[in-house]
Amino acid sequence: MLECKNLTCVREQRVLFDNLSFTLSPGEILHVEGPNGVGKTSLFRLLVGLSSPYAGDIYWLQNNISTVRESYYQHLLYLGHKSGLKPELTAIENLQYFQSLHNPNVELDVWETLTLVGLAGYETIPVAQLSAGQQRRVALARMWFSDCPLWILDEPFTAIDKSGVKVIENLLVKHAENNGMVIISTHQDLNVPDTLYKRLMLEKPIAEAFYV
Numbered sequence: 483m484l485e486c487k488n489l490t491c492v493r494e495q496r497v498l499f500d501n502l503s504f505t506l507s508p509g510e511i512l513h514v515e516g517p518n519g520v521g522k523t524s525l526f527r528l529l530v531g532l533s534s535p536y537a538g539d540i541y542w543l544q545n546n547i548s549t550v551r552e553s554y555y556q557h558l559l560y561l562g563h564k565s566g567l568k569p570e571l572t573a574i575e576n577l578q579y580f581q582s583l584h585n586p587n588v589e590l591d592v593w594e595t596l597t598l599v600g601l602a603g604y605e606t607i608p609v610a611q612l613s614a615g616q617q618r619r620v621a622l623a624r625m626w627f628s629d630c631p632l633w634i635l636d637e638p639f640t641a642i643d644k645s646g647v648k649v650i651e652n653l654l655v656k657h658a659e660n661n662g663m664v665i666i667s668t669h670q671d672l673n674v675p676d677t678l679y680k681r682l683m684l685e686k687p688i689a690e691a692f693y694v
């Protein structure tokens with residue numbers, strides 16, 4: 483279980499959110515919503531330990547993540563705004579590289595996975611030559627190779643068309659049904675069963691509040 487207690491995030495002396503608490507249990511998909519600039523990415527960076535909260539704590543399996551970083555990262559798949567792909571490598575090479583590095587024990591065919599994400603016929607083209615949506619699909623294909631219970635996905639649907647969104651939604655549902663956990667930000671509706679779905683709405687920044 484992931485537990486956030488009284489998180490406060492400050493950027494450039496501006497409070498983005500204050501006293502934010504929530505939990506995420508196995509089998510849950512948490513949809514983080516809110517207007518541009520409200521602090522969704524900043525929250526995700528706290529959750530993955532890329533920055534530290536001004537106040538508050540984040541617990542993974544009841545341990546503060548700052549004290550169990552190594553084991554936390556073994557349980558975490560984070561897909562942020564940047565694709566993390568190597569542009570000079572092909573889609574296949576990127577996935578093979580990811581698989582060998584992170585999940586050598588997951589037995590999955592990289593060619594089949596690229597077909598699943600709609601990239602049949604584009605497997606051997608350098609990623610730099612693919613469209614924005616196709617590059618995003620290669621990046622998202624890494625989810626199929628992950629055996630991590632916790633997925634944190636920052637706007638994964640950017641540049642993805644409707645059919646691609648459907649494929650990803652199905653994967654999120656399957657992950658949650660297998661007791662996985664998902665935290666996802668997206669500006670669009672998420673079509674997943676109510677039984678798996680939780681929502682966290684970040685409100686407008688507290689413009690008048692300043693922390694020093």
Ligand SMILES: Nc1ncnc2c1ncn2[C@@H]1O[C@H](COP(=O)(O)OP(=O)(O)OP(=O)(O)O)[C@@H](O)[C@H]1O
Binds near residue numbers: 494518520
């Ligand atoms: N490293 C940083 N230094 C200074 N300000 C930052 C930093 N990171 C984010 N901010 C500011 O914090 C605010 C929230 O940014 P963030 O990217 O978290 O918003 P968001 O909710 O993800 O927005 P969007 O929906 O547009 O992606 C913005 O005003 C941004 O300028």
